[in-house]
Amino acid sequence: MAEAKEEPRIGVFICHCGTNIAGSLSIEEVMEYAKTLPGVIVADEYQYMCSTPGQKKIVEAIAEHNLNGIVVAACSPRLHEPTFRTATQEGGLNKFRFEMANIRDQNSWVHMHDWEGATAKAKDQVRIAVAKARMLEDLIPKSVPVEHSALVLGGGVGGMQAALDLAGAGIKTYLIEKSPSIGGRMSQLDKTFPTLDCSQCILTPKMVDVGRHPNIELYTYAEVENVEGYIGNFTVTIRKKARGVLSPDEAEARGIIGGGCNGCGDCAEVCPVIKPNPFEFGMAPRKAIYIYHPQVMPLQFTVDFDSCVKCGLCVEACGEEKKAIDLDMVDTFEEVKVGTCILAIGYDLIPIEEKTEWGYKRYDNVITGLEFERLICASGPTGGKLIRPSDGQIPKKVGFVLCAGSRDNTGGVAKPYCSRFCCMYSLKHAHQIMEKIPGAVPYIFYMDIRSFGKMYEEFYYRIQNEGAKFIRGRVANILEDPSTKNLTVFTEDTLLGRPLSLEMDMVVLAAAIQPKPEAERIRQMFGVSKSQDGWLLEAHPKLNPCGTTTAGIYLAGVCQGPKDIPDTVAQAEGAASAASIPIHTGEVQLEPYFAICMDDLCAGCGMCVPQCPYGALALVEKNGRQVMEVTEAKCKGCGTCGGFCPGGAIKMQHFTSPQICAQIDAFLLEGGEQ
Amino acid sequence: MAGNMHQYAFFLGCIAPNRYPGCEAAAIKTSEKVGIELLPLKGAGCCPAPGAFGAIDLNVWYALAARNIVLAEQMNMDIALICNGCYKSIWEVNHILKHNDELRDGVNEVLKEVDMEFKGSIDVWHLAELYYDEKICGAKKLAASVTRPLTGTKIAVHYGCHLMKPGKERHFGDTEHPMWIDELVAALGAEPVQYRNKMQCCGAGGGVRGYDITHALDITNEKMINIREVGADAITEVCPFCQLQFDRGQIEIEEKFGQTYNIPVLHFNELLGLAQGMSPQELALDLHGIDCKPFLEKIL
Numbered sequence: 010m011a012e013a014k015e016e017p018r019i020g021v022f023i024c025h026c027g028t029n030i031a032g033s034l035s036i037e038e039v040m041e042y043a044k045t046l047p048g049v050i051v052a053d054e055y056q057y058m059c060s061t062p063g064q065k066k067i068v069e070a071i072a073e074h075n076l077n078g079i080v081v082a083a084c085s086p087r088l089h090e091p092t093f094r095t096a097t098q099e100g101g102l103n104k105f106r107f108e109m110a111n112i113r114d115q116n117s118w119v120h121m122h123d124w125e126g127a128t129a130k131a132k133d134q135v136r137i138a139v140a141k142a143r144m145l146e147d148l149i150p151k152s153v154p155v156e157h158s159a160l161v162l163g164g165g166v167g168g169m170q171a172a173l174d175l176a177g178a179g180i181k182t183y184l185i186e187k188s189p190s191i192g193g194r195m196s197q198l199d200k201t202f203p204t205l206d207c208s209q210c211i212l213t214p215k216m217v218d219v220g221r222h223p224n225i226e227l228y229t230y231a232e233v234e235n236v237e238g239y240i241g242n243f244t245v246t247i248r249k250k251a252r253g254v255l256s257p258d259e260a261e262a263r264g265i266i267g268g269g270c271n272g273c274g275d276c277a278e279v280c281p282v283i284k285p286n287p288f289e290f291g292m293a294p295r296k297a298i299y300i301y302h303p304q305v306m307p308l309q310f311t312v313d314f315d316s317c318v319k320c321g322l323c324v325e326a327c328g329e330e331k332k333a334i335d336l337d338m339v340d341t342f343e344e345v346k347v348g349t350c351i352l353a354i355g356y357d358l359i360p361i362e363e364k365t366e367w368g369y370k371r372y373d374n375v376i377t378g379l380e381f382e383r384l385i386c387a388s389g390p391t392g393g394k395l396i397r398p399s400d401g402q403i404p405k406k407v408g409f410v411l412c413a414g415s416r417d418n419t420g421g422v423a424k425p426y427c428s429r430f431c432c433m434y435s436l437k438h439a440h441q442i443m444e445k446i447p448g449a450v451p452y453i454f455y456m457d458i459r460s461f462g463k464m465y466e467e468f469y470y471r472i473q474n475e476g477a478k479f480i481r482g483r484v485a486n487i488l489e490d491p492s493t494k495n496l497t498v499f500t501e502d503t504l505l506g507r508p509l510s511l512e513m514d515m516v517v518l519a520a521a522i523q524p525k526p527e528a529e530r531i532r533q534m535f536g537v538s539k540s541q542d543g544w545l546l547e548a549h550p551k552l553n554p555c556g557t558t559t560a561g562i563y564l565a566g567v568c569q570g571p572k573d574i575p576d577t578v579a580q581a582e583g584a585a586s587a588a589s590i591p592i593h594t595g596e597v598q599l600e601p602y603f604a605i606c607m608d609d610l611c612a613g614c615g616m617c618v619p620q621c622p623y624g625a626l627a628l629v630e631k632n633g634r635q636v637m638e639v640t641e642a643k644c645k646g647c648g649t650c651g652g653f654c655p656g657g658a659i660k661m662q663h664f665t666s667p668q669i670c671a672q673i674d675a676f677l678l679e680g681g682e683q
Numbered sequence: 684m685a686g687n688m689h690q691y692a693f694f695l696g697c698i699a700p701n702r703y704p705g706c707e708a709a710a711i712k713t714s715e716k717v718g719i720e721l722l723p724l725k726g727a728g729c730c731p732a733p734g735a736f737g738a739i740d741l742n743v744w745y746a747l748a749a750r751n752i753v754l755a756e757q758m759n760m761d762i763a764l765i766c767n768g769c770y771k772s773i774w775e776v777n778h779i780l781k782h783n784d785e786l787r788d789g790v791n792e793v794l795k796e797v798d799m800e801f802k803g804s805i806d807v808w809h810l811a812e813l814y815y816d817e818k819i820c821g822a823k824k825l826a827a828s829v830t831r832p833l834t835g836t837k838i839a840v841h842y843g844c845h846l847m848k849p850g851k852e853r854h855f856g857d858t859e860h861p862m863w864i865d866e867l868v869a870a871l872g873a874e875p876v877q878y879r880n881k882m883q884c885c886g887a888g889g890g891v892r893g894y895d896i897t898h899a900l901d902i903t904n905e906k907m908i909n910i911r912e913v914g915a916d917a918i919t920e921v922c923p924f925c926q927l928q929f930d931r932g933q934i935e936i937e938e939k940f941g942q943t944y945n946i947p948v949l950h951f952n953e954l955l956g957l958a959q960g961m962s963p964q965e966l967a968l969d970l971h972g973i974d975c976k977p978f979l980e981k982i983l
Contacts, residue, residue, distance in 0.1 A: 365859035420851050
């Protein structure tokens, strides 16, 4: 390089972290060793480097010794790098003149009982960090402007809450829901634990608010087709699925003044096609032109084109005034620009019939918890009268199988995790049958009762006192008596230490939950990782539970992991708050780790372009020849292109080849020169 | 390969040749008619019994089972067998040793003393599995070999635990409600009947028969009640030990609990032998504890 580099003047600070580090290796020895390293002017140690006095040491040392590089050997940069960068900046240096050596998580914690070895390793780590610190350069973070709008994917209670909060904060919000109505799983529930509020009663006001809010643009029966861009500037393509029915606004756009669907239902009246209603899990009929239930939002019918015979009776019934039905409708696409996105895409039950020992789908009277919700619900297929599917009789003895597929390591569809709300909803179900059916006895087959929330344990006691029977043990299998359709539940009572078989009129499986099948496609579109079980992965389980590793994308609700309604709403509010910060700030700072193409070395071969996982690279015309250009805001600094470039024309800032080579040399040559 | 015959090393086990020789005879004679040739596995020992040996010392169980597998490896042939207990030992040990290097090395250390080495070069099959396998035989081919269909008989199928469990280590799909042996029984012209708690244990396995005969018979008795309820003319299984428990067990139940069933119990091989025209004498049905005459009268 042409410009003369200044002489390196490094300060090294070793942290005790209480006894986390100091209890497993010699701080003194590492500090004395650091003083001998080339370029190190000063080395110091402190009990807690992250504390105010610790940071002050850095600031003072910079002034006193005119330092131009700082190394802190402490915990993980994921935890405290921002802290020490700020201290470095306060001392008057560029904050990227700081390098961290992780001698805690990667050393003292794993070599807790090897004092000599851990000390030697810490010396290596400090030597490597100093080698890089000697070559650090000033970097200037870039800012990009942020679009004043947000997108929320999923119209369940989480998505609705997030959208309402964003809209309430004055942000234009696009709420996308793939089914014809918002409301999600919560609208399928009858009552909510532990207060026994009616689910629809507390949900419909929110649904109405969403429908009415001037800042919310609601897209029902729509899916996200494509996502481009980066934080502050996402371009999202929305597929509006062919609904076959026009809303009043859509009708007006076609010049039908005062037309469009008003939800009167004349069309469904005359429709000759009858299909099972998926909202009722097939336990009730619906027509080929339908609404799920009376309280849908928006109140607009939908044509199921898979079963519609296009007889045109509905068009006739709708009439010339409204002209709401168009049976030749096709999918349309719309692009919106947003600053941030929230994913709230919910969950599904596992296919519990694959746990064949319980006979779901083989025995009429084995149902899932969600089906029970519909059967006990006043607006459900039976008007709230709980009957057993086989013969319509009222069940007196109802078994509840908890952990049906949850906390189960047997593989297949079984899940190792706890689904978190099944204990509580089964207690609620037990209460409901005792309340509605005189003499009914619920038998709850449980492993543990996890009543973890506010007033949950009290609810558990209440159900015990009401007379529910609790049997601790996993249900081995269920047999049906072919003549009576009664079910014999074989289980063990681990408290009595004996096997048990009990005859039931009906069995409800508290089936485990799993991510939706489309979660995989959505996650890849938005660049979100997944955890081992397929749930979307948060940036940090404790300290950043709403964010993801992709800037500008946030999570809410069960798609991030099992949780009940209160937790979903809380997370949705958190996600909305997090998603509104960049929007209200108006600009976001990007870490300056992006790749830089050195034009005079670039041959314009373009081999780097398809390598980039973020689509940040492109070939452009410059000074009459083709060279690569980096879109800095998209670049995550992963280094794939830099490692791939055959001409070495790509510089990865903060991770340059000379810096990395110096680190490798420092390790292999033990501080000797090349 | 001799012509178009599928050849297998035939692992006999202990109970079939010693207590129900008809199973052994039927296996060899019936399989020939559907293109399967069973060759003697010379020098084979006990499988060894999974309950009796496995419960005492797993390492002994691994080593003895591996020795039987090595004999077949030396013949360069897959093993075919006719007993669920043998299946549990030989198939499962083969499966475990193929997937666990540490165990395999330990077993090979022991086998070295008799100049043997487990290589993991063969597979293990239950003969019933081969009968059901479309690539080898299949229900259609089995049906085509029938000369004396068992029309008009109701037969209760018992699968047996060691064949189907543990489910996650087996390859039979739904181990809670299997129907494949029922399909084979239907291929012989009989009607497989469904009875309550079909997948319940016969009561014998896992050392229970040896350890606590009353408890074992109690379980068997419950199965017998359910089988009688659906009017079965006979019970069939693919395991001589289950057969022993149902067959001799009925006599013991009569002695201990005073309940009489007299439902004949035939191994699937014996049933297939009858359907292919073998005589009751050839199948040594007179050695059964429960008289098979009522059943034979229905088909002969």
